[in-house]
Amino acid sequence: MIRKNRKSIAATLATATCSLLGNSIPEPVQAQEEPGWDFNTALLYYVEGDDRVDDLSLNVLARKTFLDDRSLSLGFAFDTLSGATPVGAVPFDSVQTLTRASGRSTYSVPADAIPLDATFWDTRYAIHANWQQPLGRLYSIDTGLSASFEYDYTHIGANFKLSRDFNKRNTTASIGLAFASDDMDPEGGAPVPLAPMLDVGDQSNKTGDESKDVIDVVLGVTQVISRNMLVQLSYSFSDSSGYLTDPYKILTVVDPVTGDPVPRVLAPGAEGPSHEYRFESRPDSRTKHSFYAQTKYYMSGKVLDASYRFMTDDWGIDSHTVDLRYRWPVGENKYFEPHLRFYSQSEADFYRISLVDGVPLPSYASADYRLGDFDALTVGLKYGWTLASGNEMSARIELYKQDGDAPQDQLIGNQLTREMYPDLDAIIAQFSYRFGR
Amino acid sequence: MRIFSKAVFVFSLVIGAGTGCSSMGVEPWERDVLAKEEMQLLADPVEAGLDDHIYFSKEASSGGRGFGGGGCGCN
Secondary structure, three states, X not given: OHHHHHHHHHHHHHHHHHHHHXXXXXXXXXXXXXXXXXXXXXXXXXXXXXXXXXXXXXXXXXXXXXXXXXXXXEEEEEEEEEEEEEOOOOOOOOOEEEEOOOOOOEEEEOOOOOOEEEEEEEEEEEEEEEEEEEEOOOEEEEEEEEEEEEOOEEEEEEEEEEEEEEOOOOEEEEEEEEEEEEEEOOOOOOEOOOOEOOOOOOOOOEOOOEEEEEEEEEEEEEEEEEOOEEEEEEEEXXXXXXXXXXXXXXXXXXXXXXXXXXXXXXXXXXOOOOEOEEEOEOOOEEEEEEEEEEEEEEEOOEEEEXXXXXXXXXXXXEEEEEEEEEEEEEOOOEEXXXXXXXXXXXXXXXXXXXXXXXXXXXXXXEOOHHHOEEEXXXXXXXXXXXXXXXXXXXXXXXXXXXXXXXXXXHOOHHHHHOOOOOOEEEEEEEEEEEEOO | OHHHHHHHHHHHHHHHHHOOHHHOOXXXXXXXXXXXXXXXXXXXXXXXXXXXXXXXXXXXXXXXXXXXXXXXXXX
């Protein structure tokens, strides 16, 4: 028996070596898995309350398996986004007028409303290709390229992962590297950090294109605990450098006593902002560390999928994420899967509700709600079923809710009586169809 | 915050469990359950990708499970 195993190991190694050297190899007598294409498709609709962002997304993941555990994955996504998004300015008890990012016109924000820029509309195409194959008996590699294209944003990335099995394949260790290079060409140009918002037609506060690079390193271990349980632990390091400022986010300059926006004097005949606003400014580098643990546990047909992530970065943000899914079979071919996700983050060191008039400008400041202190909750339910053909369908609906607080020590005067943080409610609806196997 | 202290507790347990790796695991013929599709760590890659994209766009964290995601000027 042992002799036979040794022979098959030798044969596998020879096959792997030949394939690496590019030699032609004889077809194995026994096929491990029937080669073919498998298609995983999904249509997702994401919509936020208060007429904010909505996104319709079509996704296709095609996977071709070859002999000897080699596989090719090709992914395609198309998104169409529209709606309004908070710009970072504070609400006020009278109408505010702001210059659009394009610098060609203005828009008005009603009294007491959180200022949103309603002109946001974009389409996004994303593609990726990954190749996975064993290297010898214990190693495997997964390498790929990705790209995405928007009107004002282009991303190109490459990734590589090497894995090795140990301990009768009960332990797998892996190291992954990814590099991304993104280019931004914002509407109207990228603003000079902390530059004031100017009149229509005056673009002296803008520059041209900007870019950023991101390097990711992921170290992971997967361990089989028992016949019914496995865990994964990983550590990720991510370093971003370049233009990390959001070109569309601003801050209001406020009165040091009342906390109200400082009025701006318009030249006769000029069209421009009614109050003083400045573009945000973020550091040009960010280092993140993430620790992630996931377990899958099988209980007589039901599967619990639980994960926890802790992230910390040098912008002062710490976050905790707990994700729980419970797959509950109903009859032979159907299942329900409830989903709960809890998220909590602390604010960035440079998160500011507003800039105070007369006080020297800080080096960095952002009123982007996504850098603030908030908790989020996702509650969802998925229902899946298998057709007679073996193809699979599923539908899910989820509610996502963000609940944040403006830092009390930053609120001034009338700001204490207003709702300063833009809470978010969103619905995620998805239909998936898997076929071709 | 109670939920997070619990999560940290679970995380520590898992780390503790991980240290005894060499004595854990199953024989090759005991992998019937682990081979099931719903027992894969990434059981639905498309859904996971969509979720990562949504949360990357709306929160200050990303990655953990795999690479950091991104590649969008998300609003």
